[in-house]
Amino acid sequence: MLVPKLRVARPTNDLPALLRFYRDGLGLSVLYAFENHDGFDGVMLGHAQAPYHLEFTAQAGHTVELRPNPEQLLVFYIPERAEWQLAVARMQQHGFAPVAAYNPYWDQLGHTFADPDGYHIVLQNADWQF
Structure with a gap:
């Protein structure tokens, strides 16, 4: 059976x-x-073998009304502690500081970061159990 791929697209x-x-x-x-x-620029980001990717688009001459909510999250589960620490350090080396999670659950095993549009991602040091 083929596993469906997930694209999360956002302007x-x-x-x-x-x-x-x-x-x-x-x-x-x-x-x-x-x-x-057709008037749009865009980029798709991810990992070549992952069943997901993110797409971001911008339309020339058009301003998008952004509506980030602190509970709207992209969560990346990184189970190996050393790999998670490297991921957090890379974010910080590029000038992105962790922010407090709206839901304190995410601060127990992870760090939350706000992207330039105000949307949050979590680097979670845990294995996804589902």
């Missing part, structure tokens, strides 16, 4: 800032990028 007003956060800070790879496709 932004600042594609270069999101690239710096997700590519440089979080360590995702650029899987595909496009310019002026």
